[in-house]
Amino acid sequence: MEETFPRSTPPRRATLKDVARAAGVSQSTTSRALSGEGYVAAAARDRIVAAADELGYVPHAMARSLRKQVSRSVGVLVSDLRNTFYADLAAGIAGRARSRGYTMMLVDDQGLLDQELHAAQAFVATRAAGVIVTPLSADVSTYLLRQRIPVVEVDRRFSAGACDAVVIDNASVARRMTDHLIALGHRRIALLIDETDWTTGSERFAGYTRSLADSGIPDDPSLVVSAGWDVGGARKAAVGILTRRDAPTAVFAANNLLAEGVWRAASDLGLRIPDDLSIVSFDDAQWMSMVSPGVTAIAQDAVALGEAAMDRLLDRIEDPDAAATTTVLEAQILPRGSTSAPRPA
Amino acid sequence: MEETFPRSTPPRRATLKDVARAAGVSQSTTSRALSGEGYVAAAARDRIVAAADELGYVPHAMARSLRKQVSRSVGVLVSDLRNTFYADLAAGIAGRARSRGYTMMLVDDQGLLDQELHAAQAFVATRAAGVIVTPLSADVSTYLLRQRIPVVEVDRRFSAGACDAVVIDNASVARRMTDHLIALGHRRIALLIDETDWTTGSERFAGYTRSLADSGIPDDPSLVVSAGWDVGGARKAAVGILTRRDAPTAVFAANNLLAEGVWRAASDLGLRIPDDLSIVSFDDAQWMSMVSPGVTAIAQDAVALGEAAMDRLLDRIEDPDAAATTTVLEAQILPRGSTSAPRPA
DNA sequence: CCTAGGTATGGCATCGTTGTCATACAGTGG
DNA sequence: CCACTGTATGACAACGATGCCATACCTAGG
Secondary structure, three states: OOOOOOOOOOOOOOOHHHHHHHHOOOHHHHHHHHHOOOOOOHHHHHHHHHHHHHOOOOOOHHHHHHHHOOOOEEEEEEOOOOOHHHHHHHHHHHHHHHHOOOEEEEEEOOOOHHHHHHHHHHHHHOOOOEEEEOOOOOHHHHHHHHOOOOEEEEOOOOOEOOEEEEEEOHHHHHHHHHHHHHHHOOOOEEEEEOOOOOHHHHHHHHHHHHHHHHOOOOOOHHHEEEOOOOHHHHHHHHHHHHOOOOOOOEEEEOOHHHHHHHHHHHHHOOOOOOOOOEEEEEOOOOHHHHOOOOOEEEEOOHHHHHHHHHHHHHHHHHOOOOOOOEEEEOOEEEOOOOOOOOOOO | OOOOOOOOOOOOOOOHHHHHHHHOOOHHHHHHHHHOOOOOOHHHHHHHHHHHHHOOOOOOHHHHHHHHOOOOEEEEEEOOOOOHHHHHHHHHHHHHHHHOOOEEEEEEOOOOHHHHHHHHHHHHHOOOOEEEEOOOOOHHHHHHHHOOOOEEEEOOOOOEOOEEEEEEOHHHHHHHHHHHHHHHOOOOEEEEEOOOOOHHHHHHHHHHHHHHHHOOOOOOHHHEEEOOOOHHHHHHHHHHHHOOOOOOOEEEEOOHHHHHHHHHHHHHOOOOOOOOOEEEEEOOOHHHHOOOOOOEEEEOOHHHHHHHHHHHHHHHHHOOOOOOOEEEEOOEEEOOOOOOOOOOO
């Protein structure tokens, strides 16, 4: 009998069976004692609990969820964790997940379609209780829904109607932002945008267009510039439009990367802000409050977005057959120094 | 017999048994066919594979890992996802995890000790293959190591020697940064710091002190200011030291939040940078390259830190009994406009 | 005294996989 | 013709937890 092991680090992790043996009762009783369901004599319970933490017993979550056929973990799929927006979103989800007793599996698909689908499969494999996703295509939701896994789309919608969604009112706030520029006296307002295929882009574009139309400003398609996905491209595109003979007096950047490009372009060209050029941004970023003048921006509360998505998901898990709903959160305009009346021509 | 269900959404997720039945073979054969281990006739394999994707079969990762007694998921515990440093770290880990076939459970402990321990327990419950943590105390590592779970500490070390760690050489780069200020002619250099209890703080402090000593500059403890954990506190502390009669000509902020406080304080006091005051920061933040002048900063590659930590963890999982090592990554000094020679007195 | 109901406990099947083992049928070399 | 080896398959027992069921005791009420 040389089975003496140091007491501090047991050779194997303790299981329910070990606790049962140590307490001198059956596994059934042990399970009941630790879960608090069913009859257990007080004395037995005490012995069992004592044995459990003597052995450092931690229930095996996977075994439990295999047996109970329910999972306490949710999958989260975002496009790019290095982008503050997604990181804040994840933070909001994480906070709610923890307080509701769920664990979070986080995957960053880097904006790649194949990784998005691959991640979805990983969520199915772990039998996630539900998934929150900032989708790149309708495929994820379709696939997960077919697998009977609740899905919530955040930030943008691809499967409108088929699954729940939590978004902000892009169109409305883009319109109000454009209204603000028009109220200051601007007539030539450029829109720098990445894409108009997703709901985010198309709605922002729609809000901008709507504002101009409502103010009776003639449509000028040349002022809407597709500026790519990175700062470099945005900078180039901004330089292009700002050096035109009929350059705009204000630029509306449809996200924070584009705003950075515009800011740098203005600096390249020696334009004074807001005297020579007004700049506004959809998405607030930290630098916008650090530079002078600060950049007037639309702030989405990404943390709140994440929290709302998690709440939605948990409701859905409780009631899988309820009708899909779309939750729309408010976004705020933060007026800063980058906007003023255009210079008289 | 009214068990007709729509073919598109099966009532229950398909299991190995379902695939086996559909292909007309046993579970054993099915398992062998899908895993590729052991003998399976070519014809049978084809039938099985066909049945599997007909049914949309996805193997149950938890059942598998229960049976095989190995897990393919790692736990990651960071202090605050909303802080870019941690988000980038997580992104680095996530990237490596995905490419190595692991899934990542992410928890944000919000800098709270009890949540840190709670998260550690959750990792044990899911039988994580390993854990990467930016620790708040030695307790996490101690607990997890006792539970035989490999741990890698990142950014700061609490359990030096007991577990692996991946950090940057805080002391050395802090010293070089201070040397840089001294080389420019500064003699009164303040250090704004949050804490000196963690390895990060104490090493940065040590590097600063060492640089001054090596240059023969007399020690002045009043120039080392404990500035709290948020921007507001840092701003106040900075205003305090900058309005002293013998105010420093340069300030070294030990992290990006403190740097923001200093920057705002300088703005409050109308100090011109770098003429009236030189500012340097440990930690680069996006705004530091957007403001003018830009802030000279120490850039840690948080993504690389995360990748290195994941690599370390996987090595450790493969060889649990190897000696614990500490990996030290380089950090870079990015010279920008916020530093110059002090104004002649 | 007998039964009913509350309390307390253990046995056992089960969740979905995997791997060991036993079995069976080739074909091959002695 | 008899081992023997290689191929192919299915039964079955795990992994760790739970929950149904049977069993057993005790007390109270008829």
